[in-house]
Amino acid sequence: MAVPTTTAAVRDADGFRAPALTGLADLLDHQVRTRPRARALVVGGDRVELSYRALRSLADDVAGALATTGLRQGDAVALLSANTAEFVVGLLGAARAGLVVAPIDPALPRSQLTARLDALGARAVITGPTVSDAQPTGTPAWPLHVDISRAGTATATLGTGALPVRRIRGAAAELSAQDALVLFTAGTTDRAKMVPLTHGNVAASVRGICATYELGPGDATVAVMPFFHGHGLLAALLSSLASGGCVLLPERGRFSAGTFWDDVRAVAATWFTAVPTIHEILLDRSARDYPGPRAAPLKFVRSCSAPLNPATQRALERTFGAPLLSAYGITEATHQVTSEPLPQHGFLKHGTVGRSTGAKLRVVDREGRSCPSGTEGEVWVYGPTVTRGYLTGPAETARSFSDGWFRTGDLGSLDEDGYLFLTGRIKNLINRGGEKISPEHVEDILAGCPGVVEAAVFALPDPVYGQRVGAAVVVREGEGIGADQILRYCRHRLSAFEVPDRLDLVPALPHTAKGGLDRKALEATYSSRTRTD
Incomplete structure (x- = not known):
């Protein structure tokens, strides 16, 4: 039986409504209007809280500072920081100033960091606390410092300087005010590609993630994955903030297995998302670290960015007493493409990455023809989250995109229920x-x-x-x-x-x-x- 496409609309289950937003710039607006004093972030080892109103005020302060520098809407700025308050405030502040933000891995050596900034044509780089001492060369670096007191007051200080003579270079020449982000692909088999994501792409992705997991004001999570990739940025940070939830930013802005469960209890986390490697670490340490379901009553756990072994998935569910939902995300589709559903909305099929969460899916053969159910082929994706192509890469764009469809390079098959089985990478x-x-x-x-x-x-x-x-x-x-x-x-x-x-x-x-x-x-x-x- 042929299966030409599989698609799913953003869910409206049991009265759930995905958040209304148009992109990064208005991500916080609904929460500020309706729940201004609710906690948005819990920050660092001291676990100080930052409300939605305070977070937007800090973002507006940064936006105001950026407006005095001569930057124009659609200009590209890079963001170099660990998972700290500075990252969140810098991201939202630059977005509210109409700038296009490119989060960059702060652990990159100086040569690679400089090369990415040059390729992008970033006019400046906003820097917060990082995991490396490497600093870029050739691009103005503006340090951002956020100070939050236990009394709830907070200040943001951005050390801007004079910009060089205006010259649009590199990938920045292809950007506009419609763009929100530029993300770099992992680049493990090829050099990293630059993926432009519009505000519309971001809004569609966040709505789909929130709807899939029914995220709302009662939810909280711990930031495990780095924010410079889509997994941590879209699934953990932006979806939580858009839905009115809370995100705990760990001490020094990075995951620590030794403090993870204390962080979960401190924020009363209802879910978290991570890669299989981290799930394995938590599973191996569970006998001595895991406080039990009463202390950490998780609604679900999410796994993405790499294949999760079904045996590990079952072991995690038994240990943590919560469903483990596998998801499939790609940078070119603004992260999430598919996910196993919450148990009340569908079957969990171990060994799959679930079904579409808003995009259309096809599995095609070498001639581009749709494969029958259960037959392996290349996975293609189409929808409002799919990018328009790669920056400064017309040849690669022509190879990977066709009439709005993104050819993922991933091998897989769809079953009769629309669940996707991933079997590998064509290049591998x-x-x-x-x-x-x-x-x-x-x-x-x-x-x-x-x-x-x-x-x-x-x-x-x-x-x-x-x-x-x-x-x-x-x-x-x-x-x-x-x-x-x-x-x-x-x-x-x-x-x-x-x-x-x-x-x-x-x-x-x-x-x-x-x-x-x-x-x-x-x-x-x-x-x-x-x-x-």
């Missing part, structure tokens, strides 16, 4: 003598082996077959499991040509800032290594 396929092998599929099997914490699969060059299958595996401390036992487990669950030809036991695997496997670093490290077990 291993060609072993003509047999095409998905490393993600082999990783999923390896991760299901008792005692295995994480696994990564990569191509090994081979003079006969072209490529063979290599694997690097992290095992749980004290398990005593060896490579032979893991391979024996695989032989009962994989085709013979999929079983790793070489398996290394390693202490840790490389990850990107988003939390996914860094496949480029993985291949550079392990593809030529002699087997050790």
Whole structure:
């Protein structure tokens, strides 16, 4: 049975209404009108609270300061900060000034940081507390400091300076006042691309996320994922603020497994979202750290940005006493594309990333024809969250976009209920003598082996077959499991040509800032290594 497209409208379930907004600039307006004193942020180790009214006042102060610098609507500014009050105030302040904001990974070395700013053509970079001492060169850096007292008063100070002679350069020449953000893709297999997102894209994404999880004023979360990527920015921060919820920003603006559950209790968090790597860490530490469902009564937990092993998903649900919802997000579609629904609104199908949360989906073959239900092909996405293309990348835009459809490069299939199964990346396929092998599929099997914490699969060059299958595996401390036992487990669950030809036991695997496997670093490290077990 052919399935040409699968789509879903923003849910209106049990009277739930997604927040009304047009983009970043008015994200807080409804809450300021109706609940001005409600807490928007809980900040740092001291856990001082910031109300919606105070947060918008700080953003307006920053917008006013930016208005005196000569910047014009549609100009690009970068934002360099950890997950702190400075990031939130800088983002919203620049948006209210009509500027286009590009959050950048603060852990990047100076050379990469400077290269991204030059490629963007940022007229200035707003800096808050970062996780690195690296500072950009060639772009004016304006430090932002937010001070919040326990009495509830707060001030924002932006140290602006004179801008150089106005010159629009780089990607900034393609931006306008309709644009809200420029996000950089992860860039693990290619150089990072610049993705422009309009205020309309942002509003559609936030409404879809809020509707999927029915987020509202009674909800709170802990910021686990970094805000310079869509996962942390759209799903945790912006959706919480738009819906009237509260976000706790951890001490030093970054996730700490040692303080996470204290943070959950401090803000009475009802949910959180993270990558599988962090879920694994919390699961491994749960016996000594997890305070129990009474102290942390979570409504649900969300996983995104990398595949989550079904066995881990079930273990997390048993441990935390809450449904674990897998989601699928891509930068080019303003993060969320699909998600497993809340249990009261549909089935949880472990091994899937759920169904559409607002976009149209197609799974197509090599000729661009829709695949029948259950047949693997490339996932295409269309809808109000999809970007118009890449900045300064016409050739890549032409390859990846067609009549508004984004060709994701992800392999998957849709079942008859519209649930999406992801099976890998086209670029990652291993060609072993003509047999095409998905490393993600082999990783999923390896991760299901008792005692295995994480696994990564990569191509090994081979003079006969072209490529063979290599694997690097992290095992749980004290398990005593060896490579032979893991391979024996695989032989009962994989085709013979999929079983790793070489398996290394390693202490840790490389990850990107988003939390996914860094496949480029993985291949550079392990593809030529002699087997050790």
